[in-house]
Amino acid sequence: MDGPFLIALGLIASGDPALTDIIALSLKVTLTAVSIGCLIGLPLGAGLALAQFPCRGAIVVAFNALMGLPPVVAGLLVYLMLSRSGPLGDLALLFTPTAMVIAQAILILPIVISLTRSVVEDLWAEYREQLRSLGAGRLRAVPTLLWDGRVSLVTGILAGFGRASAEVGAVLIVGGNIAGHTRTMTTAITLETSRGSLGLAVALGIILLLITLSLNAAAWGLAQSARGRLG
Amino acid sequence: MKVDKVIAPAQSILPLQLRAVGYSVGKTRLLDGIDLTVRAGKRLVVMGPNGAGKSLLLRLCHGLIAPTSGSVSWQTQDPRPAAQAMVLQRPVVLRRSVRANLDYPLALAGYARAARDEMVQKTLARFGLIALAERPARLLSGGEQQRLALARAWALRPQVLFLDEPSAALDPSATRAIEDLIGQFSAEGITIVMTSHDLFQARRLAQDIAFLHRGRLIEHGPAAQFFDAPQTPQARDFLGGALIW
Numbered sequence A: 001m002d003g004p005f006l007i008a009l010g011l012i013a014s015g016d017p018a019l020t021d022i023i024a025l026s027l028k029v030t031l032t033a034v035s036i037g038c039l040i041g042l043p044l045g046a047g048l049a050l051a052q053f054p055c056r057g058a059i060v061v062a063f064n065a066l067m068g069l070p071p072v073v074a075g076l077l078v079y080l081m082l083s084r085s086g087p088l089g090d091l092a093l094l095f096t097p098t099a100m101v102i103a104q105a106i107l108i109l110p111i112v113i114s115l116t117r118s119v120v121e122d123l124w125a126e127y128r129e130q131l132r133s134l135g136a137g138r139l140r141a142v143p144t145l146l147w148d149g150r151v152s153l154v155t156g157i158l159a160g161f162g163r164a165s166a167e168v169g170a171v172l173i174v175g176g177n178i179a180g181h182t183r184t185m186t187t188a189i190t191l192e193t194s195r196g197s198l199g200l201a202v203a204l205g206i207i208l209l210l211i212t213l214s215l216n217a218a219a220w221g222l223a224q225s226a227r228g229r230l231g
Numbered sequence B: 001m002k003v004d005k006v007i008a009p010a011q012s013i014l015p016l017q018l019r020a021v022g023y024s025v026g027k028t029r030l031l032d033g034i035d036l037t038v039r040a041g042k043r044l045v046v047m048g049p050n051g052a053g054k055s056l057l058l059r060l061c062h063g064l065i066a067p068t069s070g071s072v073s074w075q076t077q078d079p080r081p082a083a084q085a086m087v088l089q090r091p092v093v094l095r096r097s098v099r100a101n102l103d104y105p106l107a108l109a110g111y112a113r114a115a116r117d118e119m120v121q122k123t124l125a126r127f128g129l130i131a132l133a134e135r136p137a138r139l140l141s142g143g144e145q146q147r148l149a150l151a152r153a154w155a156l157r158p159q160v161l162f163l164d165e166p167s168a169a170l171d172p173s174a175t176r177a178i179e180d181l182i183g184q185f186s187a188e189g190i191t192i193v194m195t196s197h198d199l200f201q202a203r204r205l206a207q208d209i210a211f212l213h214r215g216r217l218i219e220h221g222p223a224a225q226f227f228d229a230p231q232t233p234q235a236r237d238f239l240g241g242a243l244i245w
């Protein structure tokens, strides 16, 4: 019998449909979750940076702490919300890709919010008087600061993408690892390894590593070229 | 050659009147009892030792900070008229191209795209920035960034320009270029209020002088009079180079 590495390379080289389906679903789920996380997190983080209200400090600390939220706990929370007896049980979302998107978005959101807040806060300290002088109030400053912080923001969001795509606990709990429906790279690796079918597990592991590697390469390349192009 | 005249303002926002203006942070009085009238068409240089309050005074006039006592009022009664601009002591250029930096305040002011493009193009040409238009502003040299900051303020068609140490960190040739521009602005009818700690620059540019010392305005009048016959011992020390702080 061939070793798992040979089988893995064979699967990758032949573009095995079971493999590509899993990769496609994983990427779709994580991309959607990251998009939702950015759509909510970017304005919220920027607002948190510029707004002044009581308990602002507590909220900042809370989001910083939530960055370390264990994925299984996030999964459990979403499970409780979506399970048949939960408050959102009627939507019948448990064990669907949508449930996995929700769980991952919850993991990514605090990362995007905290990152955005810190980037925008630093820029605001530098830009504040200048923007006011040029006629921009607080609200109008938000898109300006997000745009001028774009390099740091994109780099951080790529890191968030990496964390979400490598995560297994949350998607396993709320997705259920159903073949062809909610099976992602990480849940498949868990299952295939426990079954002793190492070929597919190794193939997925290699792909996952490649994704992480290319995300980091993209982040690095972006930062490098931005330094040259934007100053 | 036809001179490109500044659009005649509907109404002059000048004179600007400061009455008994004070500015405190906590218990510290940083500016105290300042009475000053900024008249249209002059070049006023605010002088004084380091920490005298020159930057604070300009930021108060421009409306970046509010006085803690007294009043700052424009002719139009507008709390912060649009027809005034400022170049900060350390201007911030945005992390975008030179062109986008010029476009930004015009977009904020509500000009339509086509009008903005035309104004930006005119400003680029006027300030010799056409070759730099697509370059990231942050990568320009200090002198070029300062020129961009001046261009950005000028593009807003101000009646009065506040310039805080406009050539403080620049080499002599860049300083010369900035001073030439200030002279041209003035010739176009823009009122100039600037600070400088450089006596020679003040002599070259000032029509009027306001002399600040420890947050108080202790002399104000025509430049020639200030330089030839300063009224206060502090101003005499300052002109003699003895008073730096």
Ligand SMILES: Nc1ncnc2c1ncn2[C@@H]1O[C@H](COP(=O)(O)OP(=O)(O)O)[C@@H](O)[C@H]1O
Binding pocket: B025, B030, B048, B049, B050, B051, B052, B053, B054, B055, B056, B057
């Ligand atoms: N926000 C502030 N809080 C406390 N002190 C300040 C503040 N802003 C300015 N100062 C002080 O006020 C004095 C005048 O400052 P500034 O106007 O910048 O002086 P300069 O004449 O050199 O431009 C300085 O001593 C400075 O340290």
Ligand SMILES: [Mg+2]
Binding pocket: B054, B055, B056, B089, B164, B165
């Ligand atoms: Mg100053």
